[in-house]
Amino acid sequence: DIQMTQSPSSLSASVGDRVTITCRASQGISNYLAWYQQKPGKVPKLLIYAASTLQSGVPSRFSGSGSGTDFTLTISSLQPEDVATYYCQKYNSAPRFGPGTKVDIK
């Protein structure tokens, strides 16, 4: 089975900071990688799919990159409303989520 890891597990940054979250697959998954945002007490929201395609309605400060085994989610300028846990997910076969990265404001 392909395992998904994320780093860091949590981070604290200031408003306006550039934030980068890394996701790694134990085997190559091409670009079958999505990113989700889950705010406290809320339902997960799709941010990015196909590693770098921004879902409709998602602010452009979110971006994704990578292919194969290494992927990143970048928030170009952190906003207070971005406080959430972020999950990567590999799909196409046996979908699996990463453990999550909790982001808060310093």
Add this chain to the structure above:
Amino acid sequence: EVQLVESGGGLVQPGGSLRLSCAASGFTFSSYEMNWVRQAPGKGLEWVSYISSSGSTIYYADSVKGRFTISRDNAKNSLYLQMNSLRAEDTAVYYCARDLPIAVAAPDAFDIWGQGTMVTVSS
């Protein structure tokens, strides 16, 4: 408005059964592949099961294979999850989630999620 509404959760004893339902509205349900995803209290997300638009292709996570059964009724715009032989570790919020319409007969990213229904397995 595109919407998914889960129901059927509750408290059940270990070894018991429960059937979850997900009512879809605001889109052509029969054209979309669907999934169940769960989240244990305070934990991360775990994909549970996938069903193609026609119901002909089905996948399960190893953790539920042989115990859970996914199905759908396109005439009723509904998705189901029959859960048997429930264990304490099945305790979670269960979400139904719609697949992006990209690949056929293979799970994609999930673009629409329901609000979830809580399942508690305890004696």
